[in-house]
Amino acid sequence: MSSSLRRGVAAAFFAFSTAAALSACGAGNDAETGKTRPDNASAQVDDIKVQSINVVLPEGRESPGGVTGRVFNEGTSDQVLEAIALPDSDQRVELIPAEGESEVVVPARGSVALGGEGNVTALIADPAAGGIALGDAEQLVFVLSETGEIPLSARVVPDNGTFEHFEDWAPTAPPEPDPSETPGEPEGPEDGAIGETGETGDLENPETPETPETGEVEGGGATDDEGTVDGTTDGGVAEGTVDGTVG
Numbered sequence: 001m002s003s004s005l006r007r008g009v010a011a012a013f014f015a016f017s018t019a020a021a022l023s024a025c026g027a028g029n030d031a032e033t034g035k036t037r038p039d040n041a042s043a044q045v046d047d048i049k050v051q052s053i054n055v056v057l058p059e060g061r062e063s064p065g066g067v068t069g070r071v072f073n074e075g076t077s078d079q080v081l082e083a084i085a086l087p088d089s090d091q092r093v094e095l096i097p098a099e100g101e102s103e104v105v106v107p108a109r110g111s112v113a114l115g116g117e118g119n120v121t122a123l124i125a126d127p128a129a130g131g132i133a134l135g136d137a138e139q140l141v142f143v144l145s146e147t148g149e150i151p152l153s154a155r156v157v158p159d160n161g162t163f164e165h166f167e168d169w170a171p172t173a174p175p176e177p178d179p180s181e182t183p184g185e186p187e188g189p190e191d192g193a194i195g196e197t198g199e200t201g202d203l204e205n206p207e208t209p210e211t212p213e214t215g216e217v218e219g220g221g222a223t224d225d226e227g228t229v230d231g232t233t234d235g236g237v238a239e240g241t242v243d244g245t246v247g
Contacts, residue, residue, distance in 0.1 A: 047075030091130030
């Protein structure tokens with residue numbers, strides 16, 4: 001941190017401390033929710049006012065943190081929020097403009113929200129590494145293109161309870177898959193009923209169809225008669241040809 005920045009931070013900080021004492025420690029009306037939060041940090045330098053500032057951390061998990069609140073511009077020209085510094089930490093605040101914007105512009109006679117869906121994101125990548133913990137008071141310095149530096153001390157709060165509406169202040173990483181879970185097998189169609197299998201015939205000793213009986217009928221006529229009757233009996237009926245010679 002440069003010496004000029006330190007001097008600016010110190011001078012602005014003492015000015016803010018005096019103003020804060022006269023204004024019940026930064027009491028202000030939250031323009032977004034319409035609720036008064038006297039314990040939230042606010043400060044003003046010239047035409048720029050930062051209001052309802054908190055450092056929000058996800059409780060009970062290692063995740064990024066963020067700065068939430070609103071920046072007002074009471075002047076007649078736009079200003080750019082160039083940075084938010086953390087003088088007491090080796091972490092930095094990454095400003096991510098709203099979708100479609102290349103920088104964080106605070107319009108004249110308007111305001112910009114920090115945190116929340118569709119708004120500017122002020123991301124602290126690794127709060128724990130920078131010594132930022134729940135319950136602390138963290139020094140912040142807002143740097144604007146014309147007004148310069150606006151320092152204040154903001155509470156570090158969890159993203160639940162009173163501040164649960166800040167749960168979506170920054171994108172969250174998708175949950176990692178549970179290694180104990182195995183991918184499910186696709187369900188197949190229900191098995192239909194299996195029909196009964198018919199009886200299998202005896203392949204080794206197939207039943208041989210009955211063969212018609214063949215018979216020979218011999219008959220004798222007179223002594224001098226010779227003849228034979230050849231025929232096949234089928235169902236008890238004899239068919240044949242009689243050849244004979246009568247003596």
